[in-house]
Amino acid sequence: MAAMEQQEVHERAGGRRRGPSKGDLREQAILRTARGLLADKPLERITVDDLVSGAGISRPTFYFYFASKQAVFEALLDPVGDAIMDVADSWLTSPGGSREELHASLAGLAALWSAHGPLLKVVLREDATGALLECRDRMLGRLAANATARIDRDRAAGLAPDGPPAADLGALMVRLLTQALSDAIGPSGTDPVPPGLLDTLTVVVGRSIYGRTPSDPAPAG
Amino acid sequence: MAAMEQQEVHERAGGRRRGPSKGDLREQAILRTARGLLADKPLERITVDDLVSGAGISRPTFYFYFASKQAVFEALLDPVGDAIMDVADSWLTSPGGSREELHASLAGLAALWSAHGPLLKVVLREDATGALLECRDRMLGRLAANATARIDRDRAAGLAPDGPPAADLGALMVRLLTQALSDAIGPSGTDPVPPGLLDTLTVVVGRSIYGRTPSDPAPAG
DNA sequence: GATAAACTCAACTGTGTGTTGAGTATTCCC
DNA sequence: GGGAATACTCAACACACAGTTGAGTTTATC
16 A cells, blocks of 8 residues: 555656656666666566666665556657557558558558567557556557548548458457567567568558458449 | 476476376366466466465475476467367368358367467467477467468469468468457457457458459459 | 755565475385 | 385475665755
8 A cells, every 4th residue: 555655656747756857867767778678688577676777776766766667668658659649640641542652651660660669569468457558558449440440431432342340350450460560570579570571461451451352342433 | 407307307208207197186186277267367367376276285296297387388288289280271171262161260260269268368478488489389380381371272273363472471361360369359368259250350361362452463364 | 054855775575486305105016 | 015116295495576664865945
């Protein structure tokens, strides 16, 4: 319960209460250490002691700045989540249904995975909890909602054939993309996304949404 | 290092060395307890103490039968892995490229996920290690190899258009299927797979492999 | 220069994994 | 049936990691 109180204090002003700077440096040092360690080993193998010794502080000092190890990675993830939202929105608002445009959108996603691989892998993991889980659901939800809207729009315009409910198809495409990108960057999360993968994803997403097989209805208009 | 020795003893005959039965009951009790607990909570929240008290033994007795908590779940997974291999092979050897046949194959996979959901989720997790990781790679590899062979065959027969390298496409389809099924059965891994998902997956896989968009080549023959 | 808020830590608690060392039961061979 | 090997069992450790306590020092503010 004492833990609760302390966490609430932290929540109140997103980490520390206020104040100019002295401890800001330490907070930054913790975040920097976390980011660095993440390139070497997965989240579950990073201990509070790693962060503590990396930042040159003691254990309780760490807990003064962050409520838990997870909270550090949540803080790290915040700006990345925003970037994902931007990609999602730009995909929705981009013009036509051309292959090039789809390819470009996927490249935007891939760039995020290249830049923040380890972090994105963490948040997509099945056993995420707390704020990490919320963040994931928000990210995936926004991506899926925009994909769904896109599919509906293109179906209404006769660009895409009917098929599964747009929401199901959209959610599936999002899962496919995020999973494929996470796989591509390897266990450490630092490999580059191979260009061939982008081509394959473009074809698969393109065919799934716009493609026809003999048993699909013919194009409208 | 003492741990090493004990583990090797275990490995030598897949668990215990031999002998008739007395301890076989305990081993079964541990496995049964593990399977039961898995329906309630995820692997990482199951402790050795849970298994120990569930099976009515002491801690060291547990370690006599299994080298670690992970080893228990590896043992549980063995037969499931075999079943996956069967599904993979039956998909490869099934006849034509009809939608019904694809749907039936996917239903076979889905049945496995319904029956062994929690276990399959564990093995597909990114942070699997040791034998669990090997098992996963073997399963996914076999599925992907068979999907690839299937795509090659159907392309050669003029049933499927050209497109991304068959191996890339096959691997992506496998990832899509396993991920979608894992998602569908929920966090606990015990929800039923909704029938609508099977339809959607059938369409997506069908279109990805056999479908055409205006920019894809026309059907051969 | 006193008061409060920001900051720091040595030493602790708690929970989990895996081990040690010393046994008891079972089997197998004579 | 006696004796040695093998199967099995456990109380009591050792250790790693998360998170806490309680008491202290610095820094900003009036």
